[in-house]
Amino acid sequence: MKKFALILTAGAMLAAGGTAAYAATLTPAQQCTKLEKQFDAAIKKHANDPKAADAKQARTDGGDLCKSADKKADGVKKLQDAVTDIGLKPRA
Numbered sequence: 001m002k003k004f005a006l007i008l009t010a011g012a013m014l015a016a017g018g019t020a021a022y023a024a025t026l027t028p029a030q031q032c033t034k035l036e037k038q039f040d041a042a043i044k045k046h047a048n049d050p051k052a053a054d055a056k057q058a059r060t061d062g063g064d065l066c067k068s069a070d071k072k073a074d075g076v077k078k079l080q081d082a083v084t085d086i087g088l089k090p091r092a
Contacts, residue, residue: 032066
């Protein structure tokens, strides 16, 4: 039984590490796209949240920054803020 638990724990650690490694390999442009999609899908359910207006503005600002060749990292940060403002964890 201990071996099974050890194998299960090791598998979970590998899966978690694999997810982190995947996120680290995304380019800023890919992160922008992923965060924009996450926000756009979620805002419908969170439209009445206290920070919804701020989140929508951050989404717009982040989207604009993501269109700029040298501002994508700033866009990612703004989009992460937008997702966080509506109570979600950014997935990129």
